[in-house]
Amino acid sequence: MGLKNFGLVPDDLVQRIRAKFLECVSADQEDSFYSEDIEKITNEDWYIKRFVIAAYKNETEALDKLVDTMKWRKSIKLRETADNYFPADYYDVGVMFPYEADVHGDASLWVRVAAVRKFGEFTETGKRFMIHRLFKVDEAAGPQGYALVIDFTGAGTNAIQNLDLLHHFITTLHHRFPAGVNYCLNYQIPWILKTVWGAVQYWVPEKRRDIIQFSYRDDLFKYFHLSHVPSYLGGDCKRSWKDKPENCPTTFEFGLYELGLTEEVVTKTIADYEAFRDSQIVKLDQGEYC
Template sequence: MIRDRLTRTIDQSAIDLLKKEFSKKTAAEPDLFDPVDLQKVEEDDWWAYRFLAVNSLNQDAALDNMVQSMKWRKEHNFHSFKMNYFPDMFFRTGALFQYETDKQGRPSLILRIKFVRKIKDIQSAIEQFVDHTLWSIDETANGNGWILIFDFKDAGLQNADFDLLHYLINALKIHFPFGVDSVLVVDLPWILKAFWSMVKTWIPNEGGNLVQFMTRKKLKEHFDESNLPDFLDGKCKRPYQGDRVVPNGSPDVYHFGSKVMNVPENKIESIVKIYESIMA
């Protein structure tokens, strides 16, 4: 089934061919793929469509991309992974989280740039958190599109983490093509316009057309107030930060840093101070 939101026409024969070749690849090395993902590819044409579309209908490129992405999914163990693996502060800050739907019923993913900090010692865990958050909203949308909101209010040069944003955009291009319907950039300050000029060069042409710049007031043309959090001038009461959104069993930063990431104690203290400054 191809979703109504997708306007590019791809012949069914091209979709069937990609699915057939993908099946051959996975049969040769089944342990490298998650059975849940293989079943989705077999039953839903959306998966072949998205990789053909992003690779301009090139069968070889689409197959390579699809195989790479599906192996990546198995490596991340998405379908059985527990989010309480991550430290509590990843959730308490409310820097990146899935939220309510827009006026067209599409779920939203919100990134608050003012909470972004480059923390080298746990950067790999931050990237993994991004991966799992992107996977979750892509699964929720199920090919029907979702909205990505970059909230730049109160952000400054200390929040300009090129590496993290490049990582996020690259993940969208490679592993979740045609998942995002709109990228809404809210209240971009002049001091970060040069930063955004660099970021948008990473977005492919078809994705660049999805980017819209707006104020908080303009955002309400896309969302009902009842589906926006308070910091976006909305009235939704659903929590997005603090203790209420921390999964049961999530470790604190001290435990995660020392036991999971093997970070020296003195550096863990520095990481804690960073998070405390964010939450202040």
């Protein structure tokens, strides 16, 4: 949840954790953290409060989570990864995208389960792409929080084979970006996935499951104005959910030069992706499952 959904986080607790964190950032450890993160923790209470919330106000646990996460951010090059680091196909498939505000005026991040798919040697990059998108929305929203929409439109039994990717995303969200989501809206879950998704809810800690909500068909418009819903779901928004930055590499270039794969492996992966795109994504984009 965003900070606005929680009770008071004691200022003295925040100050103690801040002081102890800065002690950790000694001269020989400073390279383990981003200077931007050190500055934000020094000046912005939200960066500390979210981990206090995640640790249920346990000071030691909150500090450990904060330090570990800030080191993790540096280790995966979170801040230095440019939007156009990722291949254009990652944006074109529309697996995850920031979109218009909900009825409360809060930002939103959408996940299209039907577009979640593992592609061999590119799978880890796919995970990294999802975390990159999450980071951008989370950073911009700050303590205001944002809505997370998990859209099951068009998702069938194949989605079960890729639930581990969703698991990775949700656990990363909980542990590395705590207290940012105001609510998680699960939209259009097909009956065949209800039992599976019921188990998936246990990825979210019990005390946080009240943020999970469900919506079907016209219920979506209780959360988002029609003008803020993408057209593939019957909305009137003209903004593309596939917006991408300039100068993205092609999948072939990325696989060859960034991942160091052979031309044969990259070509096969691209063929698999194109078959998936043509059989699944095109129909999804055209609203055939709406």
